[in-house]
Amino acid sequence: MGDMVIARAIIRYALGLFLVGLLALMVIDGDPIGIFTGRIAARSSVLETFDVKELSSADRGLVYFAFGDFSGLSSDTLRVSAAPWTVTTAALALHAADGNVDRVSSDLISEIFRGFGFHTPREIGNWPADLPRPELPYPLGQNVGTASRLLPPIAITIGNFGCPACHSSVMYDKNGRPDPTRVWLGAPNTSINLQAYTDALYDSLRTYTNEAQDDLLWHAIEKLHPELSVRERLTLEFAILPLLRRQLAELEVTIGRLLPYRGSLAGATNGLDSLRARLNLIPPGSLVEKSVFNSVPDLGGRLYRDRFLNTGAYTTPGHEEPREIQAENITPAHRRRLAAIVAYFTVPSMGVTPETAISHIGDVEDVMAWMADYRPQPFPRQLDRTLLAEGRDVYAAHCASCHGVYDDNLDTPRIVSFPNWLGDVGTDPRRLELFGQDVADALNQSVYGVYIHARTSTEYSAPPLTGLWASAPYFHNGSVPTLRALMYADERPQKFKVGGHAVDLDTVGIAGAMGVDGEWHYPPDVTPWSTPAEVDTTAFGLGNDGHEAEFTPLNDAEKRALLEYLKAL
Numbered sequence: 001m002g003d004m005v006i007a008r009a010i011i012r013y014a015l016g017l018f019l020v021g022l023l024a025l026m027v028i029d030g031d032p033i034g035i036f037t038g039r040i041a042a043r044s045s046v047l048e049t050f051d052v053k054e055l056s057s058a059d060r061g062l063v064y065f066a067f068g069d070f071s072g073l074s075s076d077t078l079r080v081s082a083a084p085w086t087v088t089t090a091a092l093a094l095h096a097a098d099g100n101v102d103r104v105s106s107d108l109i110s111e112i113f114r115g116f117g118f119h120t121p122r123e124i125g126n127w128p129a130d131l132p133r134p135e136l137p138y139p140l141g142q143n144v145g146t147a148s149r150l151l152p153p154i155a156i157t158i159g160n161f162g163c164p165a166c167h168s169s170v171m172y173d174k175n176g177r178p179d180p181t182r183v184w185l186g187a188p189n190t191s192i193n194l195q196a197y198t199d200a201l202y203d204s205l206r207t208y209t210n211e212a213q214d215d216l217l218w219h220a221i222e223k224l225h226p227e228l229s230v231r232e233r234l235t236l237e238f239a240i241l242p243l244l245r246r247q248l249a250e251l252e253v254t255i256g257r258l259l260p261y262r263g264s265l266a267g268a269t270n271g272l273d274s275l276r277a278r279l280n281l282i283p284p285g286s287l288v289e290k291s292v293f294n295s296v297p298d299l300g301g302r303l304y305r306d307r308f309l310n311t312g313a314y315t316t317p318g319h320e321e322p323r324e325i326q327a328e329n330i331t332p333a334h335r336r337r338l339a340a341i342v343a344y345f346t347v348p349s350m351g352v353t354p355e356t357a358i359s360h361i362g363d364v365e366d367v368m369a370w371m372a373d374y375r376p377q378p379f380p381r382q383l384d385r386t387l388l389a390e391g392r393d394v395y396a397a398h399c400a401s402c403h404g405v406y407d408d409n410l411d412t413p414r415i416v417s418f419p420n421w422l423g424d425v426g427t428d429p430r431r432l433e434l435f436g437q438d439v440a441d442a443l444n445q446s447v448y449g450v451y452i453h454a455r456t457s458t459e460y461s462a463p464p465l466t467g468l469w470a471s472a473p474y475f476h477n478g479s480v481p482t483l484r485a486l487m488y489a490d491e492r493p494q495k496f497k498v499g500g501h502a503v504d505l506d507t508v509g510i511a512g513a514m515g516v517d518g519e520w521h522y523p524p525d526v527t528p529w530s531t532p533a534e535v536d537t538t539a540f541g542l543g544n545d546g547h548e549a550e551f552t553p554l555n556d557a558e559k560r561a562l563l564e565y566l567k568a569l
């Protein structure tokens, strides 16, 4: 360690002046990141281990979905949602270890990210056997790569979100217990808590990028990243850390946090405010007071949609009227339309520009090819075939008109037709209210207006119910913890927990119950694998009312059969 410190001091002395000179030349409009004149970008290091050209479209789509950076690892996104991985991991680890550098290790990094609901699996349960097994060196949904350039000599390792941060789930065993070593891609991450992540990041960076803690920070960096190049050291020392310090000092006197809005609950994220920020609709220095969170859905059956988001806000120009989609309507043109919409999701979630998102529509078409054959993790217990058959009839009579028609197969029913129904079933309206005309206008008038037609709505879309059993909590806002409580509205708890939970395979949803203390608890033998968050359904946007009338015609026996059938979807 001592040698490293001396070596660093020498390097500082020799190259520091040179770099500082260069910096001084290149500081344009007071932004030292102007040294990145022109943009520098990295590829996701795991993505680079695949020869994607050799793969089928669906396999390539899976690889992009799992590890694709969608150009989110660049000097541009570094100003938005990406992070200088080397520094942030060191600061987060020091923070978690109370400044004790001996406790800083890559295992600690995994543990910290698991706390926020990221997965650190050993295996991906639905990875095709004929595709090379991926290395999994980083938390899933954190793409990491090193951008570098010879002149000026800079290098920076960047981390940013990928699709599986939100669209992958731990797998569940036959008792509904989570197995965090195995994940299923495309199932919703019902534990991801990006607010907890950004809060921890803000606290850690403020504490440990402070000049007074410089030695400690560098010890942690060296411990976690012993292979760090000289070029990256210099970039961190002379460009990134000074910039970070300045930005943090500014945040401290303005909004006092990293983002001007609340980023999430567990399992539900705030794409809307993230988009508003990207569209410059949040005045600088101000805080968004009211936010809603969207529960992440399973990706099964989504090609049958003709518009996206739970409000149906995004369609494509010329397709303003919702229409029923059947298998024969899922043409290459339809896929391309949907891919163009989904590519835009990289703007709020990864902080890329709309132009960059447009350049990845082709990659997202591959993702769509994978999604077309996607199946959720099978329900982990044997189902009762008599009940299933009864439930199928109840579903066909009472649910299919809004949620889509599934084929007759009782083992793995597949959606065959989807009405794209929009309407009001009495659920919390805040989400509809907050997606305002300002957002729709800004999007439609942007370069992306060619690909997306955005509109406000007073109605929610009835989603496909594929993968439902592992998707709790339910409704667009994740306000109901089990399917049983969804069917029996008087059993919906006012408060419950979500994150790192087990699945109750009988009530189908988050395992837990009201205790004698009047509080809702996980079962005593469940140790959550991530940090849980509390859902208070009396809070803004989290109301758990609605969708009751659809169940009133059903008696207990019918509900029981229906519940069994829903497990199979």
Ligand code: HEC
Binding pocket: 065, 070, 161, 162, 163, 164, 165, 166, 167, 268, 269, 271, 294, 295, 296, 297, 299, 302, 305, 307, 308, 309, 310, 311, 342, 345, 346, 349, 367
């Ligand atoms: C930060 C979390 C997050 C990330 C990252 C993310 N998504 Fe999503 N995704 C969501 C949420 C939340 C929804 C539900 C939004 C809604 O219904 O309004 C969603 C919905 C979807 C849907 C279904 C849309 C619909 O209305 O049926 C698709 C398809 C999708 N995402 C694909 C992707 C792809 C592909 C990526 C990576 C390029 C990605 N998502 C990255 C959170 C995320």
Ligand code: HEC
Binding pocket: 297, 310, 395, 398, 399, 400, 401, 402, 403, 421, 422, 423, 424, 425, 427, 428, 460, 461, 462, 463, 465, 468, 471, 473, 474, 475, 476, 477, 483, 486, 547, 550, 551, 562
């Ligand atoms: C009149 C149309 C309509 C009918 C009929 C209907 N639903 Fe729904 N359903 C909706 C809408 C709209 C939503 C979205 C509500 C929200 O998220 O705010 C929804 C949401 C749901 C959800 C939550 C999905 C999720 O991913 O969180 C479930 C589960 C559900 N419905 C089950 C059923 C079942 C089972 C039936 C048959 C008894 C049924 N619905 C009948 C319109 C309908």
